[in-house]
Amino acid sequence: MADLPGPIREFIDALTDDLLAPAFMLVSDDGRLIDWGGALSSYGISGLEENTQVGNHVPFLVGLLPVDSGSVLPKVQTAAQVFADVYLFRRREGTWILLLDATDDAKKRQALQQRTYDMALRAAELEHEGRTLYDANSRLAERVKEQTSELSETVVRLQQELAEGRQREQALIESETRFRSLFESNVMGIVYFDSDGNIFESNDAFLQLLGYSRDDLKQGFLTWKQIAPITSEVGSIKTEKTLRQQEFTRKDQSRISLLFATAPQIEAPGNRIGFAIDFSQPKSTQASS
Amino acid sequence: MIQKKICMLGSFAVGKTSLVRRFVESIYTDKYHTTVGVKVDKKIVKVGEQETTLLLWDLEGSETEHDLRKSYLRGASGYLLVADGTRKDTLYHVLSLQSRAEETLGPVPFLLLLNKSDLTDMWEIDDRERSAIEQKKWKIIDTSAKTGQGVEDAFLSLTEKMMEKHNG
Numbered sequence: 033m034a035d036l037p038g039p040i041r042e043f044i045d046a047l048t049d050d051l052l053a054p055a056f057m058l059v060s061d062d063g064r065l066i067d068w069g070g071a072l073s074s075y076g077i078s079g080l081e082e083n084t085q086v087g088n089h090v091p092f093l094v095g096l097l098p099v100d101s102g103s104v105l106p107k108v109q110t111a112a113q114v115f116a117d118v119y120l121f122r123r124r125e126g127t128w129i130l131l132l133d134a135t136d137d138a139k140k141r142q143a144l145q146q147r148t149y150d151m152a153l154r155a156a157e158l159e160h161e162g163r164t165l166y167d168a169n170s171r172l173a174e175r176v177k178e179q180t181s182e183l184s185e186t187v188v189r190l191q192q193e194l195a196e197g198r199q200r201e202q203a204l205i206e207s208e209t210r211f212r213s214l215f216e217s218n219v220m221g222i223v224y225f226d227s228d229g230n231i232f233e234s235n236d237a238f239l240q241l242l243g244y245s246r247d248d249l250k251q252g253f254l255t256w257k258q259i260a261p262i263t264s265e266v267g268s269i270k271t272e273k274t275l276r277q278q279e280f281t282r283k284d285q286s287r288i289s290l291l292f293a294t295a296p297q298i299e300a301p302g303n304r305i306g307f308a309i310d311f312s313q314p315k316s317t318q319a320s321s
Numbered sequence: 322m323i324q325k326k327i328c329m330l331g332s333f334a335v336g337k338t339s340l341v342r343r344f345v346e347s348i349y350t351d352k353y354h355t356t357v358g359v360k361v362d363k364k365i366v367k368v369g370e371q372e373t374t375l376l377l378w379d380l381e382g383s384e385t386e387h388d389l390r391k392s393y394l395r396g397a398s399g400y401l402l403v404a405d406g407t408r409k410d411t412l413y414h415v416l417s418l419q420s421r422a423e424e425t426l427g428p429v430p431f432l433l434l435l436n437k438s439d440l441t442d443m444w445e446i447d448d449r450e451r452s453a454i455e456q457k458k459w460k461i462i463d464t465s466a467k468t469g470q471g472v473e474d475a476f477l478s479l480t481e482k483m484m485e486k487h488n489g
Contacts, residue, residue, distance in 0.1 A: 095326040095396020107358025
């Protein structure tokens with residue numbers, strides 16, 4: 033202990049009394065209360081009785097006694113909003129327990145600690161949210177990747193289908209061009225008609241074979257009933273694919289026997305196309321006529 | 322009456338104070354209030370035919386074994402290690418706190434509580450970590466101070482273990 037003059041010692045004692053509210057208890061090795069004093073009531077400790085177990089009145093001392101030499105329990109909350117630094121030290125007469133007020137210090141530390149931990153918890157929350165967002169972003173990126181892959185495959189497939197479509201279209205154009213050449217060459221009569229027997233298109237050769245003009249065709253005079261009264265049932269020839277001899281009635285009511293066959297019109301399945309050849313005359317004559 | 326001291330050990334904000342309040346007063350609040358130093362609560366429980374006064378030492382959060390004061394642990398008959406299931410790091414912290422507690426108290430009974438089991442959508446502790454701990458023969462109880470799930474079971478299970486040891 034420093035060699036302090038009496039007034040200083042007295043001042044320190046007074047300061048300690050004012051600021052630290054000292055209180056004490058003296059306890060035997062078997063936990064019985066021997067003596068007590070100071071500002072015990074300010075720590076919420078009251079009703080002490082000599083020779084009773086101190087743990088019955090001061091729960092935080094249970095299990096701590098006797099101490100081997102010395103021990104300190106910082107910031108023990110002894111009552112609501114009251115904290116004490118508790119010092120325990122052993123002497124010949126028993127274990128001394130000294131309580132010094134630590135409320136101000138504890139409250140300051142509590143405020144600082146609260147801010148620190150609140151921030152740490154907020155940081156943990158943000159980290160968790162960040163991880164959640166990262167996971168969601170990863171899943172989204174994976175999904176986009178999958179969909180991009182699917183889209184690429186679809187584009188490639190569509191491009192292939194488009195190319196095939198163009199090829200088919202080109203083949204159709206070539207086929208139509210070839211057929212148009214045949215149609216316009218008039219080497220045989222070609223006629224288009226529907227399931228009701230209406231003739232809506234024919235080449236000159238067919239008109240010529242039956243003695244009709246193109247105006248007759250346009251005005252609807254050329255019908256299946258007019259030209260084939262004997263076999264006026266259109267249905268009977270609709271399915272006829274083989275070339276056969278068919279008798280037709282010309283415009284002047286004379287009869288002409290033609291080799292005739294029909295086929296469905298690919299672009300309009302309800303309609304049919306007929307091919308007629310006058311086998312009684314040489315082809316060169318038909319073509320030239 | 323027999324008196325037994327139990328220490329609550331774990332990182333800050335894992336729910337030590339909330340668990341004690343739920344067990345002693347059947348109260349829960351969402352607002353977080355940090356604990357400074359230590360607060361001691363009492364509760365009388367009956368295990369079998371034996372009544373016991375539990376002295377629950379709610380210690381301020383400790384991140385490392387060095388933060389944990391040996392003087393607080395002195396005289397404890399058992400302890401509850403508390404981790405927050407939504408913060409995986411708190412599980413690693415209790416592993417080091419357990420070493421410190423065992424070094425100070427010897428082989429006294431303890432349990433590991435994985436608290437905040439009501440927040441399952443934020444849960445970070447997976448089965449692999451759980452089974453790694455179970456291999457150490459530690460008893461784990463999922464708790465929620467908010468709903469009360471597992472709280473009574475945790476304190477009474479530890480009391481039973483302490484009383485088994487007490488009765489020898």
